[in-house]
Amino acid sequence: MRLNDLNIGESKIIKKILDNKLTLRFIEMGVFPGEKVKIINRNNKQNLIVIQITDYLLCIRDKEAKEIEV
Amino acid sequence: MKDKIHVSLIGNPNSGKSSLFNKLTRLNQKTGNFPGVTVEKKLGICEISKLASIKSIEAEFIDLPGTYSLNPRNLNEEICIKHILNNNKKNQINLIVIDSSNIKRGLFFASQIIELNAPSIIALNMIDIAEQEGIEIDSKLLSQQLKTPIIKINARKNIGIGNLKKTIFEIANNKKFKEIKLFSKKTICSDLKFQKTKEVLSSDNNQLCINKITNYRLLKNKSEELKNIIAKINIKKIEAESHILRFKYINELYANCVKIMKNNKILKNTISIDKILIHGVYGYIIFFFILFCLFQAIFQFSAYPMDLIDQFFTKTSMIVKNNMSDNIVSNILSNGILPGLGGVIMFVPQIAILFFILSILEETGYMSRISFLMDKSMRKIGLNGKSIIPLLSGFACSIPAIMSVRNIEDKRRKFITLLIIPLMSCSARLPVYTLIISLVIPAKKIFSIISLQGIVFLFFYLLGLIVSIFIAIIIDKTMKKNENENKYILELPRYKQPDWSSVFINVLQKIKFFIVDVGKVIIFVSILIWMICSYGPEKNNGKTKYFSNNITLENSYAGIIGKKIEPIIKPLGYDWKIGISLITSFAAREVFVSTMATLYNVDNDENATLMQKMKNYKNPETNKIYFTLPVGISILMFYVFALQCMSTLAVMYKETGSWKLPALQFILFLTLAYLFSLISYQLMT
Numbered sequence: 001m002r003l004n005d006l007n008i009g010e011s012k013i014i015k016k017i018l019d020n021k022l023t024l025r026f027i028e029m030g031v032f033p034g035e036k037v038k039i040i041n042r043n044n045k046q047n048l049i050v051i052q053i054t055d056y057l058l059c060i061r062d063k064e065a066k067e068i069e070v
Numbered sequence: 071m072k073d074k075i076h077v078s079l080i081g082n083p084n085s086g087k088s089s090l091f092n093k094l095t096r097l098n099q100k101t102g103n104f105p106g107v108t109v110e111k112k113l114g115i116c117e118i119s120k121l122a123s124i125k126s127i128e129a130e131f132i133d134l135p136g137t138y139s140l141n142p143r144n145l146n147e148e149i150c151i152k153h154i155l156n157n158n159k160k161n162q163i164n165l166i167v168i169d170s171s172n173i174k175r176g177l178f179f180a181s182q183i184i185e186l187n188a189p190s191i192i193a194l195n196m197i198d199i200a201e202q203e204g205i206e207i208d209s210k211l212l213s214q215q216l217k218t219p220i221i222k223i224n225a226r227k228n229i230g231i232g233n234l235k236k237t238i239f240e241i242a243n244n245k246k247f248k249e250i251k252l253f254s255k256k257t258i259c260s261d262l263k264f265q266k267t268k269e270v271l272s273s274d275n276n277q278l279c280i281n282k283i284t285n286y287r288l289l290k291n292k293s294e295e296l297k298n299i300i301a302k303i304n305i306k307k308i309e310a311e312s313h314i315l316r317f318k319y320i321n322e323l324y325a326n327c328v329k330i331m332k333n334n335k336i337l338k339n340t341i342s343i344d345k346i347l348i349h350g351v352y353g354y355i356i357f358f359f360i361l362f363c364l365f366q367a368i369f370q371f372s373a374y375p376m377d378l379i380d381q382f383f384t385k386t387s388m389i390v391k392n393n394m395s396d397n398i399v400s401n402i403l404s405n406g407i408l409p410g411l412g413g414v415i416m417f418v419p420q421i422a423i424l425f426f427i428l429s430i431l432e433e434t435g436y437m438s439r440i441s442f443l444m445d446k447s448m449r450k451i452g453l454n455g456k457s458i459i460p461l462l463s464g465f466a467c468s469i470p471a472i473m474s475v476r477n478i479e480d481k482r483r484k485f486i487t488l489l490i491i492p493l494m495s496c497s498a499r500l501p502v503y504t505l506i507i508s509l510v511i512p513a514k515k516i517f518s519i520i521s522l523q524g525i526v527f528l529f530f531y532l533l534g535l536i537v538s539i540f541i542a543i544i545i546d547k548t549m550k551k552n553e554n555e556n557k558y559i560l561e562l563p564r565y566k567q568p569d570w571s572s573v574f575i576n577v578l579q580k581i582k583f584f585i586v587d588v589g590k591v592i593i594f595v596s597i598l599i600w601m602i603c604s605y606g607p608e609k610n611n612g613k614t615k616y617f618s619n620n621i622t623l624e625n626s627y628a629g630i631i632g633k634k635i636e637p638i639i640k641p642l643g644y645d646w647k648i649g650i651s652l653i654t655s656f657a658a659r660e661v662f663v664s665t666m667a668t669l670y671n672v673d674n675d676e677n678a679t680l681m682q683k684m685k686n687y688k689n690p691e692t693n694k695i696y697f698t699l700p701v702g703i704s705i706l707m708f709y710v711f712a713l714q715c716m717s718t719l720a721v722m723y724k725e726t727g728s729w730k731l732p733a734l735q736f737i738l739f740l741t742l743a744y745l746f747s748l749i750s751y752q753l754m755t
Contacts, residue, residue, distance in 0.1 A: 020310070027314065028138045030175045034321075043350055046443070050344070052341075055330075057340065059562055
C-alpha cells in the first residue's frame, strides 16, 4: 500500500521509500522506514497531503506520497 | 584588547532561532543581505562575561537562515551551509538551536554540525512547550552522548539565556578544540577514493570531508585535484549511506534520552485549527479576508501618517526658505535635501504596517499555511505560494513589497516575483490615473449605476496584472529549472502566540535598513533631479552662464531634455510638456501632476484649476483641443508600465546587491510602456 492510498485519520508504519532521489530529503525531515505516519488532512485541489510524523506536521505532494510504501 | 568571538546560530526553521537572536542582541543588530542574494543577513553584538567578573568578551552573533540538514534544497539553506563550511575564522562557535518539542529532527541536524570543525553548543529551546506536551529530555545523558554542552532555554520568556551566555564564555576561553566523532562510519570512510579526498582537503575530519564533497559547488577554495577525485565518487551513495547510519544513531539516542509521558495537546489543537484554516473552502475565504485586511491596512492606515510626514517636511522647507538668506546652501536644503528626506521617511508607515502584519503571520505559523493554500496555483505562473503577499502589497507600494520578497526561499521564483512587482499599479499612480481619466473619460454612468470612469480605472489596474502574469509565465518557461525545486516537503509548524518583542524588533530593523541603506540612494537621486529642474543655461550679453537658477522649469536642464525627447515621444501623442513631466516624475509618479501644474502656470491664475487649464489647452499647431481620448489613454498606458520610480530602483538595487535587475526592469518596462502607448495611440487616431 502507498501513503496516498490512506484516508484521513488512518495511520501506518512506513515500510520503504521507493524513489532513491527522495530518500535523503525524507530522512532529513524524519520520514524514515519504521516511523509511524498518520494522514491529517488533504487538499485535492492542490494535490497536497498533510501527514503527522512522530510529533510534527509535514505537507507533501500526492506525487511524493506515492513513493512511500506503508 | 578584547577577544572577539563569532557565534553562528544554526537550526531548523521554526526552532525559535530568531527569538533567541533577538533576546541576545536586542537592538544591537545590523540587518542587510548576504552579498548578491536577497536573503536576510542578521548580525548582532552582545557582551558576554562570567558572573560580572572583570573580563568580558564581545560576541558577534549571526542568525543564519533556518535549515534542515547540510544538504541544501533552496537558496536560504545554501547560504547557511556555505557560511558553515567556509568558516575559517578563529574563535568560532556553532550555537545549535533545537525546538525541544520537535527534538528528534533537531538532533539529526545538530549531530551533523557537532562533527564539523568548530566547537558547538546546543540550546534546547521552547522547553516549556515540550514540558506541556509531556516530553521529558534527559539533557545530561544527551550531553554526554553528544559530547557537547546542552542548555535548556525558553527564549521567549528569557529563561536560561544567562546560563547560555556563561557556557559560550567558557567555551570561548577554552582554546583547545578536539574533533568529535559521534558514530563510526566504517562503510563510507574505508572507501579508498574517499580517503584520497581527505588527503587533498588535508583534514582528518570525516564529516567535514563528506560535507565538502557533497557541497563542492558551495566551497570558496576549490581545486582541480579535488574536482577530479569527486568526479569519480558516487556522491549520492555516500550521502544516502551516511544519512541512514545517522538516522539510526539518532533513533537510538532518542530512545535513550527522551521520554514522552502524555499525548501531544498543542499538536492536537493545531490539527483542529487547521481543519478550518487550510480547509478547501473556508481556508481560502479566511485567507482572502486576511489579504483584504492587510491590503486595507497598508493602503488606508498609512495615509494619515504619510500625510503628516509630507506636511511636516513641506512646512520645514518653507521655514528654511523664509528664514535663511537666498543662497545655494538654503536652496539645496529647502528644495533638495529636505524634500528628499521627506520622500524617504514617507515610506516608513507602509513598511512598518506591512512588516508588523507579516511578522505576526510568520510568528504564529500561518505563513506556512499560505504556501499550502496557494502553492500550486501560483506555481503554474512561475511563482511561489508566498509570492501573493509581495504582489498584493505592490498595489499599495512597491517599496515594502520588494522588501517582503526576502521570505521566499526559492531562487527563481524570488527572481520572477521581484521582476513583476513594479507592474502592480501602486498608490503613486492613483493621482495620475485620476487626473487623466477625469480629463478624457466622460463622467457617464452605464445602466445608470456603473461609472464609466470606474471601469476604465479597473481596466488599467488589471492590465498591469495581466501583463505581469504573462511575463512570469514566459520567464518561467525559458529559465533553466533546478531539480531540487520539484521536491516539495513543507513543515506546518504548531500555532503559537507571536513573540511581541521579536515582532517589534523585526519592524524596527526593517525601517532602519530602509532609511540607512536605501535612503542614501533616494536622497542622492532626488537632489540630482532637483538640480536639473532648477538649473539651466542662461545667455546674458553673449555670455552663457551654465548654472543659472534664475530660470523657469521650461528652460532648466530638465526642460531642455523634455524638449529634446519630443521627436521620440511625438508618435505617442505627447508634447514637450508631457516630456518634462515624464522626466520629473522619475522622482515619484505623482510628481507628474505637480509638474503639469507648474507648466500650465496654475499658481499664477487662481481662477482655473489644472483640470480646466488642461481641458481648454489647444494644440498650437492645429488649434484643436489637445487632451483627447487617444492622448489620455496613451499617457495612462505609459504609467501602467514604465518604472518611473527611483525609490523602487534604489530598494531593488539594495535587495539584489547589484544594478543588473533594476536596469533590466527599467529598460524592459520602458519598452513595454512605449510600445503599449504607441500602439494604442496609433490605433485610436
